[in-house]
Amino acid sequence: MITFLIRAAIFLVSAFLGLVAADLILPGFSLHWNDWWGVLLAVVIFAVLQSILAPWLFKITRRHANAFLGGIGLLSTFVALLIAVVIPAAGIGIDGPVAWIIGTLIVWLVTALATWLLPPLLIKKKVDQRRDV
Template sequence: MLTFLIRALIFLVSAALGLIVADLILPGFTLHWDDWWGIVLAVVIFAVLQSILAPWLFKITRRHANALIGGIGLLSTFVALLIAVLIPAAGIGINGPVAWIIGTLIVWLVTALATWLLPPLFIKNKVQDRRS
């Protein structure tokens, strides 16, 4: 149970990092900082959608378009961003095709790196704590 909670927290942190990095470096990709609750909502919506869409899209793609499996992460990131932007209470806005394309790439890359680099830090500490 603790491992599940740690992984969920890592996924939320990675989603937040991806959205914040895109906001900082990409014009047209905006987090509405005056509404902190909207940003929290955007992060949670994005993270939950990403965790649901990726396995579902993988299953569909594997069944019907095997050659597209490599793009599942990008596709699920794009769809999760699209849905998060469409929810009025979420504190995220994306304007223009360049912001959509580059924003998807940035968020995907940062979340992928964070979900790859963060778990060993927390899980290794947990294993060391249990051993002592």
């Protein structure tokens, strides 16, 4: 159960970092900070969709189009962003094809790095805490 909660927290933090990075770097990609609930909703929607879409798209692509397996992360990021933008209550907006393409790349890269770098930090901290007990 603790592992599940740690993974969920990592997904949420990585989604937040990816969306914030794209918001800060890219014109046309915006989080609506005046509505904190909308930003939180956008992060949760994106994280949940990303965690569901990536394995599903991997399975479909492996079965029907092996050559595209490397792009699963980018494709699932794009689809998750698309769905999050379509939901009116989510506090995210993406305007223009360049923002869509570069935004997908930025969010994918930051979330990939965060999901790779955060677990050792959190697990090491947890192991150190258990050793102290």
